[in-house]
Amino acid sequence: MSRRSICFLCAVLGMVVATHVGGPGSPLSLVSSVSAQPPKVVPAGELPADQRLKPLRDLNAYFPFEPSSTPGAWALRKQEVQRHLLVSLGLWPMPTKTPANAVVHGKVDRDDYTVERVFFESFPGYYVTGSLYRPKGREGRMPGVLCPHGHWANGRFFDHGTDKIKQELSSGAEKSEESGRSPLQARCVQLARMGCVVFHYDMIGYADSVQISQDVAHGFRKQRPELNTLEDWGLFSTQAEAHVQSVMGMQTYNSIRALDFLLELPDVDPQRIGVTGASGGGTQTFILGAIDDRPHVAFPAVMVSTAMQGGCTCENCSLLRVGTGNVEFAAMFAPRPLGLTAADDWTKEMQTKGFPELQKHYAMLDAPDNVMLKADLQFGHNYNLVGRTAMYHWFNKHLRLKVKEPIEERDYKRLSIEEMTVWSGKYAKPESGPDVERRVLSWWTRDAAKQLAALRPTDTKSLEEYRRVVGGAVESLIGRGVSESGDHEWEQRSELDKNGHLVMAGVLRYRKKQCELPVVFAHPKNWNGRVVLWLTSNGKGGLFTEKGELAESVRKLVDQGTSVVGADLLYQGEFLRDGMPLKETPRVENGREFAGYTFGYNPTVFAGRVHDVLALISFVKQHESSPKQIDLVGLDGMGAVAAVAGAQARGVLDRVVVDTRGFRFGKLESFRDPDFLPGGAKYGDLPGIMALIAPAKLWVAGETGDSPALIRAAYASAQRPNLVTFHSGPAEGANQAAVEYLAKP
Secondary structure (H helix, E strand, O other): OOHHHHHHHHHHHOOHHHHOOOOOOOOOOOOOOOOOOOOOOOOOOOOOOOHHHOOOOOOOOOOOOOOOOOHHHHHHHHHHHHHHHHHHOOOOOOOOOOOOOOEEEEEEEOOOEEEEEEEEEOOOOOEEEEEEEEEOOOOOOEEEEEEEOOOOOOHHHOOOHHHHHHHHHHHOOOOOHHHHOOHHHHHHHHHHHOOOEEEEEOOOOOOOOOOOOHHHHOOOOOOOHHHOOOOOOOOOOHHHHHOOOOHHHHHHHHHHHHHHHHHHOOOEEEEEEEEEEEOHHHHHHHHHHHHOOOOOEEEEEOOOOOOOOOOOHHHOOOOOOOOOOHHHHHHOOOOOOEEEEEOOOOOOOOOOOOHHHHHHHHHHOOOHHHEEEEEOOOOOOOOOHHHHHHHHHHHHHHOOOOOOOOOOOOOOOOOOHHHHOOOOOOOOOOOOOHHHHHHHHHHHHHHHHHHHHOOOOOOHHHHHHHHHHHHHHHHHHHOOOOOOOOOOEEEEEEEEEOOOEEEEEEEEEEOOOOEEEEEEEEEEOOOOOEEEEEEOOOHHHHHEOOOOOEOHHHHHHHHOOOEEEEEOOOOOHHHOOOOOOOOOOOOOOOOOOOHHHHHOOOOOHHHHHHHHHHHHHHHHHHOOOOOOEEEEEEOOOOHHHHHHHHHHOOOOOOEEEEEOOOOOHHHOOOOOOOOOOOOOOOOOHHHHHHHHHOOOEEEEEOOOOOOHHHHHHHHHHOOOHHHEEEOOOOHHHHHHHHHHHHHOO
16 A cells, blocks of 8 residues: 555545544444445434534524624635625625616705605616705715614604604603604704714605515515516526525515615715615615715614624515624724714624724724614614614714714604605606516516626636636535535544545535535545546435445446545435435424525525535645545536535535536526525526636536536636536437546546
């Protein structure tokens, strides 16, 4: 046996004597015999000790924030999280900004301010609506403030009513009946009186935003078969999820376009821009601040916390909070001034959980005075006078308003609905209903496809840009790279001497021991330095016949001196108590049929399997006697997993061999399909992802027609056109052809 083989064997065995479990005679003790079945590593009746088999995280989990140690480390993390946000929201690349065609009309004149009615197009034919408050008697450019409103009944038209305002007055939450009846109008009026131009705009489905109903955007519960189709789909459908299209994404884009509108006003100073909202409006505030550098000061009220992250469908989307949360999103605003409030709701622990970390974060960025928290736990969820007054002082300081302090909110005459609605006079309400959804999402899909088509690589420079945009997106979709290392732990559990090779089985733990994979190595005694990771739909069992012998294709490689590795990926093999393939992915305990409530907090099964493959690649690559060559094979229904893992492991693998069987994320009919991946269809689907594998050697079966064109373009741009091979023979001969390709030097 060669020295290299011995070193690799020792690394895999993990010092066998020290790590094996089970006593003499135990089915898991190290033996030298022949087994009639593929090796098992988990004791009978048990499943792998993998955290992913436990109940899933949901919006009520705990979401701590760990500040970075240095500004440089934070700059890298911020870039990663910002891209993750944009990908999750369907804004990577940013949709083409079409003409807004803004209409400002119906001015209402008050004593020291005016209010105008506004509507404009964010997406073509889809309107953002709101009220524009301006101070009177001011000259020159003034600060601008964007005000999203949150989930108050009727939104911009909200009225506490006579009974509720009495409670507010008696509790000290408000001081004036008239202004207290509408705290949303109150903050806009006061900010205008302080010298700000204020745009108060509607959430989707509230007040004048009528084209997509509140019941759909915020109250969605059940899938609508007529809108859950492969073409002309609507919100919340499997196709919308596959293209990362969501209400939250639409609403965030509306905020971006609302900011565009505000900044284009001739009387607004683009260097003094604030954003403030509470509850769901607080979510809009910190999300906008995290992805857009134009706001200079933010005040998200009663929303930022390590606890509940936002219960509405408009505050959730797939991918969004996997590995992150609202406190980190708020931290993205640093070092710009950030003010917060807390109340007797899910924010009540912010003083001890979340805010101290934000203080540390701001101090690390040399801006310790630019973050504040006003906690008034005697009040429930609110944006009352106490919270508004804290915001007025914060904006006065950081927007340089020069208003004499202390600032006291003055009473005002509330606007009626008739005075606020934008759909009046010659401006009729636009069309609403499912056809509007279809048209908006169809335009969104076409626009993204057009932008991505323009990225098709033609040379080295354009290939790098393709990798930045599409490769960056895929990294966010998957949420793990092969570079993650240092937390692997191998535990050997059995070894069989099989006449010329060893079959070694054990568990590979990674991600701080949270994930545990049953793994088997078919290792030749005369190893040539090559390792092939072989994926099958049956996990590691796919390497063996029913009699426990190596399958012919695997045996052929082992006989050549190649070490072949198989594993039970998530919900394969020993992950299955009944041995039956997984038909539907688990979901959180929420009766609403919205993918974002599950996959906004947890990776999909498909992504989890890719994580497993990347962990295997990293483990094999980084042991002390690294192989000369690592290849990845995905056949028998595992072509898509191997292809995506291969794209993520570019630069590590020598060969990637896949049979895609024509698989497309965009053809799945349910987001509970084990192969579902949010955003998987958007970036050229599987061929677009496979183009990222270049310049590793690539062998592909299952693709027909024009599907190879993008992949060929990537290889040509990498100056390696001969390293990609497309199998053109019959589908039933793909496996044999793959083995013949692998057997070649």
